[in-house]
Amino acid sequence: MENGQIYLHPEYEVIRDYDKCISCKVCVRQCANETHYYDEELGKVCADDASCVNCHRCVSLCPVRALKIRESEHQFRENSNWPGRKIREVYLQANTGGVMLGSMGTPNDYPTYWDKILLNASQVTNPSIDPLREPMETKTFLGKKNMPLVRGANGKLVPSKTPQIELDVPIMFSALSYGSISYNAHASLARADAELGICYNTGEGGLHEDFYKYGPNTIVQVASGRFGVSPGYLSAGAAVEIKMGQGAKPGIGGHLPGIKVGEDVARTRMIPVGSDAISPAPHHDIYSIEDLRQLVYSLKEATAYTKPIIVKISAVHNVAAIASGIARSGADIIAIDGFKGGTGAAPSRIRDNVGIPIEVALGAVDQRLREEGIRDEVSVVIGGSIHSSTDVVKAIALGADAVYIGTAALLSLGCHLCRSCHKNLCNWGIATQKPELVKRLNPDYGAQRLTNLVHAWKHEIMEVMGGMGINSIEALRGNRLMLRGVGLSEKELEILGIKYAGESL
Ligand code: SF4
Ligand code: SF4
Secondary structure: OEOOEOOOOOOEEEEEOOOOOOOOOHHHHHOOOOOEEEEOOOOEEEEOHHHOOOOOHHHHHOOOOOEEEEEOOOOOOOOOOOOHHHHHHHHHHHHHOOOOEEOOOOOOOOOOHHHHEEEOOOOOOOOOOOOOOOOOEOOEEEOOOOOOOEEOOOOOEEOOOOOOEEEOOOEEEOEOOEOOEOHHHHHHHHHHHHHHOOOEEOHHHOOOHHHHHHHHHEEEEEOOOOOOOOHHHHHHOOEEEEEOOOOOOOOOOOEEOHHHOOHHHHHHHOOOOOOOEEOOOOOOOOOOHHHHHHHHHHHHHHOOOOOOEEEEEEOOOOHHHHHHHHHHOOOOEEEEEOOOOOOOOEEHHHHHHOOOOHHHHHHHHHHHHHHOOOHHHOEEEEEOOOOOHHHHHHHHHOOOOEEEEOHHHHHHOOOOOOOOHHHOOOOOOOOOOOHHHHOOOOHHHHHHHHHHHHHHHHHHHHHHHHHOOOOEHHHHOOOHHHEEEOOOOHHHHHHHOOEEOOOOO
């Protein structure tokens, strides 16, 4: 113990094979955490394990594959009641007196319901469809669905089409704010969306002037801090999203550390350079559904009733009743973020313990809106643990109109899930504002990789739907008969609204 601090053994060990290492110092130059250094006396490259975050930048770029990073073999005197991670956390908090911050989604071992749901396939009487030879529709429209035919005094039909978002495939990129992620990461997302005919989301950081041209593929967000919100911003996007909650940190606001607020970010957010951008937990003008309705209609008014309004909430215990209220507030789309959703920075305790899984939230919301006869009044978009194309298919069959993907999009850009986005030292140029790091992400390649991912998922979605004998997303939506549960309790099946594997239709 030194100065009252308990020494903590590093979490990771850098293993260097000196038979292979040619002392090229690539790892020294590439590591923003300064883990690698050249020791003049020893005449070789060495490492300080304590600063390693296991981001794999050095491992990926070492020209002779001389490096490995592994979890430290050091163990605390742990037992089943006090595992090593919990002991480390107590020491850390006793050392610093601070709230523990973390990035990305919870690492805890909560059930992933997508993996306990199986899909149906056509066999004898209901033929499957070959997506390569037969038409298959993946286009999706988000917004109010019911458009009753109304005639005016002259007997002519009154146009009643409400504004909608049109997506070529029911996938969008989640809210990732400029500031939390880099300019080049935003450029990659914006370009990919235009190419794919889908949308990305500004998050609460405003819209950089260079990206206004991607407006038809952009969802602009209004959060409690109102960063970057102006009439031009609201009109620039395809839709406006009011952020009431975020899956990774339900019940609390947003926090962008001042170290990430450079000139460009400050101008876009309309805040001083270097200031922490803290958005309050509540919107200070919203304490009821009636208040929410006022903001929904203010935003509709501000955009001349040409944009759908999305209300985004975290998946929490009473989510079905909350969604019912949102549908009645006049919102066109409800976005629900599950508790496994990622984030640039959140208190780890909140991230790991607050909220509910998105699968059960979706099941409960879709059933409640149907029971109340208002399902077609709103579209439902979900996010927070969509890992693959089959998760998308299961989500649509469970009642979603579309999904948001965040972590999968970041992985496409090169993220290695080191969970240290809040430090501004992202070695992959994604969650950083340091120019020398930002330039490591080439937006052309970034956009290409995102496009590849969504193309691949689209093909798989069409293949799976074809195998089910379904030829459109519209026919798949809410088609729970196509789903069966395995390893789930009666209660879980009831909430999800699906049958057990082996039960017939
Ligand atoms: S990048 Fe590889 S070869 Fe070059 S110094 Fe580091 S470990 Fe050695
Ligand atoms: S975005 Fe960068 S800092 Fe954040 S988890 Fe991924 S690699 Fe690590």
